Every structure is written in structure tokens, then in C-alpha cells.
Amino acid sequence: MDDDFLDDIILLTIVTLLSALQNVFFAHKVELECKTQTSRSFMRTGSPSFERVYCANQNCMDAYPTFIAVLWSAGVFCSQAPAAFAGLIYLFVRQKYFIGYLGETPQSTPGYIFGKRIISFLFFMSVIGILNNVFIDYVGSDFRAYVQTLTKAFSALLLIP
Amino acid sequence: MDDDFLDDIILLTIVTLLSALQNVFFAHKVELECKTQTSRSFMRTGSPSFERVYCANQNCMDAYPTFIAVLWSAGVFCSQAPAAFAGLIYLFVRQKYFIGYLGETPQSTPGYIFGKRIISFLFFMSVIGILNNVFIDYVGSDFRAYVQTLTKAFSALLLIP
Amino acid sequence: MDDDFLDDIILLTIVTLLSALQNVFFAHKVELECKTQTSRSFMRTGSPSFERVYCANQNCMDAYPTFIAVLWSAGVFCSQAPAAFAGLIYLFVRQKYFIGYLGETPQSTPGYIFGKRIISFLFFMSVIGILNNVFIDYVGSDFRAYVQTLTKAFSALLLIP
Numbered sequence: 464m465d466d467d468f469l470d471d472i473i474l475l476t477i478v479t480l481l482s483a484l485q486n487v488f489f490a491h492k493v494e495l496e497c498k499t500q501t502s503r504s505f506m507r508t509g510s511p512s513f514e515r516v517y518c519a520n521q522n523c524m525d526a527y528p529t530f531i532a533v534l535w536s537a538g539v540f541c542s543q544a545p546a547a548f549a550g551l552i553y554l555f556v557r558q559k560y561f562i563g564y565l566g567e568t569p570q571s572t573p574g575y576i577f578g579k580r581i582i583s584f585l586f587f588m589s590v591i592g593i594l595n596n597v598f599i600d601y602v603g604s605d606f607r608a609y610v611q612t613l614t615k616a617f618s619a620l621l622l623i624p
Numbered sequence: 625m626d627d628d629f630l631d632d633i634i635l636l637t638i639v640t641l642l643s644a645l646q647n648v649f650f651a652h653k654v655e656l657e658c659k660t661q662t663s664r665s666f667m668r669t670g671s672p673s674f675e676r677v678y679c680a681n682q683n684c685m686d687a688y689p690t691f692i693a694v695l696w697s698a699g700v701f702c703s704q705a706p707a708a709f710a711g712l713i714y715l716f717v718r719q720k721y722f723i724g725y726l727g728e729t730p731q732s733t734p735g736y737i738f739g740k741r742i743i744s745f746l747f748f749m750s751v752i753g754i755l756n757n758v759f760i761d762y763v764g765s766d767f768r769a770y771v772q773t774l775t776k777a778f779s780a781l782l783l784i785p
Numbered sequence: 786m787d788d789d790f791l792d793d794i795i796l797l798t799i800v801t802l803l804s805a806l807q808n809v810f811f812a813h814k815v816e817l818e819c820k821t822q823t824s825r826s827f828m829r830t831g832s833p834s835f836e837r838v839y840c841a842n843q844n845c846m847d848a849y850p851t852f853i854a855v856l857w858s859a860g861v862f863c864s865q866a867p868a869a870f871a872g873l874i875y876l877f878v879r880q881k882y883f884i885g886y887l888g889e890t891p892q893s894t895p896g897y898i899f900g901k902r903i904i905s906f907l908f909f910m911s912v913i914g915i916l917n918n919v920f921i922d923y924v925g926s927d928f929r930a931y932v933q934t935l936t937k938a939f940s941a942l943l944l945i946p
Contacts, residue, residue: 471625473919480854528689532641532644536640576651686842689849689850693801694805697805735820
């Protein structure tokens with residue numbers, strides 16, 4: 464595999480591996496809760512605390528392929544560093560969501576969707592990157608340098624809670 | 625990233641982004657239904673209409689990684705345009721499946737699997753593309769041009785309902 | 786698409802396609818069980834045997850994106866053949882897990898996580914590959930040949946049950 468190519472995706476791969484590590488952490492939590500209730504044999508009729516952790520894991524896993532898709536599209540077509548940075552923040556938000564889901568009171572359960580802002584950011588980065596690529600082919604003008612500066616500036620805004 | 629390389633995956637990326645958008649649409653529907661039944665705290669013991677939308681979303685998300693895997697294999701190893709076209713049709717079929725799942729009568733609930741024909745088409749495209757690649761390496765004959773013409777012709781057949 | 790590039794990912798793509806085929810097999814089992822209980826209209830309140838097959842499929846699909854992520858990271862950044870080999874073994878383990886989940890006695894139900902050893906192996910391969918890539922850029926020394934020999938030797942150890 465070409466070294467330049469690997470350099471173009473190394474940050475995205477690191478974020479992907481971190482997210483895989485987090486997935487395993489979530490799965491481990493489910494496994495743990497599953498083992499504490501040995502009298503129950505099926506996954507989906509457990510105690511409230513099991514229901515909670517199972518559901519939190521499920522919601523996180525449902526959103527995962529969408530996240531990976533926009534992360535890599537944004538990183539490959541637009542600019543790698545801001546995409547990886549946004550991906551890292553998404554992992555923090557996901558961790559917070561998972562922990563928040565396990566909270567005591569049922570009323571505190573957060574919704575089904577989380578990290579909307581980051582997913583939207585990555586999605587718009589991808590769209591801009593693809594549009595720029597089409598411009599290069601058909602119009603001949605390349606705005607990549609501008610776009611990369613802009614996305615770097617905007618990615619910092621994701622830090623605002 | 626090399627521009628030629630980006631041109632080789634741009635259509636696949638566009639279809640992937642559209643599918644991500646559709647995933648968010650499905651998740652939004654679940655979120656909406658989830659909020660209308662505020663008295664219920666857990667995801668998996670809701671009203672029939674909630675059960676229905678949750679299940680439709682679940683089935684769609686279960687099939688999603690398989691779809692992405694065959695879409696990209698077919699697009700990269702065989703021919704990009706027919707794979708992206710088949711991907712687009714899959715998104716239409718998925719939309720129809722999701723809407724159909726929310727229908728009134730329980731009897732009308734479609735099965736667990738959908739879009740079998742398109743997944744099979746993409747799978748066979750991938751297999752042919754990989755076989756052709758092996759032929760190039762070991763036999764020395766390249767049938768790529770024939771294969772691409774054939775897949776373009778066959779992809780039009782997917783339009784037949 | 787460049788032929789050298791395709792040769793660098795062909796084994797990974799074959800394993801991914803096999804895993805997609807297995808996903809379809811699992812989904813087909815769910816579909817079959819779903820049709821045998823026609824009196825039930827909703828997916829998630831079925832007979833014990835349906836619960837079982839639905840749950841086995843769910844657990845397998847939950848772990849799937851994590852598997853694909855570490856498989857490709859390991860194959861692209863470290864060494865293709867051992868990664869693909871580990872991926873093949875994972876597919877066998879997954880098949881065994883799925884069949885085991887459908888067993889008669891509720892006590893025999895395996896846990897939520899499976900294939901820990903293989904996922905860990907692929908994860909460490911990816912980490913070593915990324916570290917080596919960073920070394921090439923910043924230190925100038927390339928240990929790729931050593932790493933590839935080592936991973937080939939270690940991947941054989943995965944065959945030990």
C-alpha cells in the first residue's frame with residue numbers, strides 16, 4: 464500500500480479504532496449486566512438496569528454505521544484533520560450519552576438521537592468536498608485550500624457545548 | 625488524496641451519504657414517536673405504533689452494513705456507475721419498506737428481509753469483479769470491458785418492479 | 786482503479802463478502818422463524834425460539850461494524866494475509882456462536898460478546914501498523930518486514946481453540 468495514501472487516512476483510522484474500542488467497552492458493559500442476572504435466560508426480558516444498558520448500547524450501535532460513513536466521506540473528500548477532530552468529539556459525546564442513559568431516574572433518559580451537530584458538520588463537509596471535486600472536473604477551479612481552512616476554523620466551534 | 629482515486633469512488637460516496645441521510649430520517653421518526661409517549665420511559669415496551677417504527681428502523685439498520693459492504697465491493701472491483709445505480713434503487717426500496725412497515729393493519733407487516741434482488745445483484749457484481757482481478761493476475765486476460773458493459777445492461781433490469 | 790491497489794485489498798474484500806453472505810444467512814433464519822409464527826404480528830413479542838434466533842442475529846449484527854473496522858485497519862496498515870485469515874476464523878467463530886445460541890436449553894445461551902481473541906488480535910495488528918507508519922514518517926526506520934513476519938506467525942496461534 465502506498466505510503467502517501469496511508470498518510471491520507473491515518474487519522475481517520477485512529478479515530479475508527481478508538482470508536483471500535485469504545486464499542487467493545489459498551490458491549491462489555493452489556494455482558495457484565497447480563498451475567499449479574501443469571502436467573503434470566505433471554506436478553507430482552509431483563510431487569511430495568513439491564514434494559515437500560517442494553518438499550519443504550521443498541522442506540523449507540525444503530526447510529527454507528529452512519530457516523531463511520533460521514534466521518535470517512537468528510538475525511539477523504541474534504542479534509543482529514545478536522546474530520547478526525549469532529550470524530551473524536553463525537554466519541555466523547557457518545558460516551559456521555561451512554562453514561563447518561565444508565566442514570567437512575569427514568570425521566571432522565573435522553574432521546575434516541577445524539578451528536579446531531581457533529582453528524583451534520585461531517586455531512587456538510589462531505590457535501591462541500593464532493594461539490595469541490597465536481598468543480599475541479601467540470602469547471603476547472605479548485606477551492607480545496609479555502610474549504611480546508613474554513614472547515615478547520617468551523618471544527619473548533621464544535622467544542623462549544 | 626489522488627484526484628483519479630476520488631473520481632473512482634465519488635458516486636459510491638454520494639450514494640453512501642444519501643443512505644446516511646435516510647438513516648437520520650429513520651432515526652428522527654423513532655425519536656418523534658418516542659417523544660409522543662412521554663409516560664413510557666423505556667424504548668422497548670411502547671405502544672403498537674412505537675413498536676412498529678422502532679422495529680422498522682431496527683430491520684433497516686440490521687441490513688445496512690451488509691448493503692454498504694456489497695455496494696463498495698461491487699463499485700471498487702467491478703464498475704462504479706451500475707453499483708451506485710443499484711444502490712440508489714436500494715434506497716428507494718428501503719424507503720418503501722419503512723413506510724410500508726408503519727401501515728395500519730398488522731397483517732400488512734412485510735418480512736424481515738427486503739431488497740434481496742439488489743443485494744444479490746451487487747454481490748454477483750463483486751464476485752465477477754474479483755474473479756476478473758484474479759484472471760488478470762494469473763491468466764493474463766482482462767474481461768473488464770465486457771463485464772462493465774454487461775453489468776450496465778443488467779442494472780437496468782433492476783428497474784422492473 | 787489501480788490494479789496494485791486492488792491487489793492490496795482483494796483478500797479483505799473476499800472476507801467482507803463472505804461475512805455479508807453469512808449476514809444474509811442469519812437474516813434468512815430470522816425471516817424463516819418469523820414466518821412460522823404467522824399469528825404474531827410484531828417482531829419482538831414472539832415465541833421462545835423466535836426470541837432466540839432474533840437475539841442471536843441481533844448480537845452478531847451489533848458486533849459486525851466493529852469487526853469490519855478492525856479487519857480493514859489491520860489489513861491496510863499492517864499486513865493483508867494474516868488479517869484476512871483472522872477474519873475467516875472470526876466468521877467460523879460467529880457461525881458457531883449463532884448455532885450455539887439456537888440450542889435447546891436456556892442455560893446454554895452464550896454471552897453477548899464472542900470472538901474476543903480475534904478482535905484483540907486484529908486491534909493490536911492495527912495499532913502496530915499505525916505505530917510503524919508513524920515511525921516511518923518521524924524516525925525514518927521501517928519495521929514493516931519484521932511486523933509482517935511476526936503477525937503471520939501469531940495468526941497461526943488463532944487456530945488453537
